[in-house]
Amino acid sequence: MRHALSATIYILAAVMANTGSADVSALLTGDMDGIERPEGTPEALAPEAEVARLDGGTARLSDWSGRPVLLNFWATWCAPCREEMPSLAALAADPESAGNVAVVTVASGRNAPPAVERFLSETGAGDLPVLLDADRILSRTAGVRQLPLTIILDGSGREIGRLSGIADWNGEDARALLSEVAAMGTGG
Numbered sequence: 001m002r003h004a005l006s007a008t009i010y011i012l013a014a015v016m017a018n019t020g021s022a023d024v025s026a027l028l029t030g031d032m033d034g035i036e037r038p039e040g041t042p043e044a045l046a047p048e049a050e051v052a053r054l055d056g057g058t059a060r061l062s063d064w065s066g067r068p069v070l071l072n073f074w075a076t077w078c079a080p081c082r083e084e085m086p087s088l089a090a091l092a093a094d095p096e097s098a099g100n101v102a103v104v105t106v107a108s109g110r111n112a113p114p115a116v117e118r119f120l121s122e123t124g125a126g127d128l129p130v131l132l133d134a135d136r137i138l139s140r141t142a143g144v145r146q147l148p149l150t151i152i153l154d155g156s157g158r159e160i161g162r163l164s165g166i167a168d169w170n171g172e173d174a175r176a177l178l179s180e181v182a183a184m185g186t187g188g
Contacts, residue, residue, distance in 0.1 A: 036164075038159050038161075044062075045142055045158070046141040047157045049138060052132040053130065064153075068101045070103045072104070073105075076116060078148060082122075084169070088169050089127065094170070103129075106130075148165065
């Protein structure tokens with residue numbers, strides 16, 4: 001575990017080198033210490049894949065181009081997702097963090113819209129953008145194997161890191177990391 005954490009710190013330090021962050025290890029504490037970095041140079045994650053929106057119409061990840069995205073994959077039947085969702089909603093509702101990062105949720109697999117709406121209402125997350133990935137287009141492209149899974153994308157749509165399982169996305173650890181991600185801009 002210690003070796004994996006050291007490798008994660010090293011990789012994130014390299015990615016964030018242009019932000020002037022002196023102590024990246026301080027950002028990987030608490031819930032954020034499980035973030036995994038993709039190998040090699042990632043490409044944009046399915047920027048033009050069209051997915052239905054819960055509120056009608058369709059969306060593409062490229063709709064958030066130029067802005068870092070916290071992309072959260074979940075399902076209505078997922079108990080850990082239910083536990084995590086309020087922190088995502090609180091993060092997105094805060095004007096300071098809302099200016100730094102877009103929080104976008106993806107209902108992965110067959111989640112009936114009425115069940116999605118009920119889930120969001122029960123978790124206080126009704127204002128979050130929700131993509132309905134019934135055919136698992138985004139989920140397969142992103143390599144989603146368990147839920148919840150949250151992927152942090154830079155402003156160019158490239159994966160910076162991912163975290164499997166529950167996290168407090170409204171906590172100090174997450175906010176510090178997301179501020180650094182926002183400072184990276186489009187990741188050049």
